[in-house]
Amino acid sequence: MLKKFSKALHSSLSWSNNIALIMVTTFILTKDMKYCLLASSVL
Structure with missing residues (x-):
């Protein structure tokens, strides 16, 4: 499920939005x- 979810987001979102998704x-x-x-402060 997570793999399918991340694949769909990877193809539809920009790189910066992917960073937000990762956080x-x-x-x-x-x-x-x-x-x-802490993660958001590092980025």
Whole structure:
């Protein structure tokens, strides 16, 4: 499911939007707000 989801997004979204998707996905997978904020501050 995740593979199909990411493939569809990869073909329809720009690179910068993919970065936002990665941060959101990371937040969902880790369920850790601090980690998400850290990732966004690095980028």
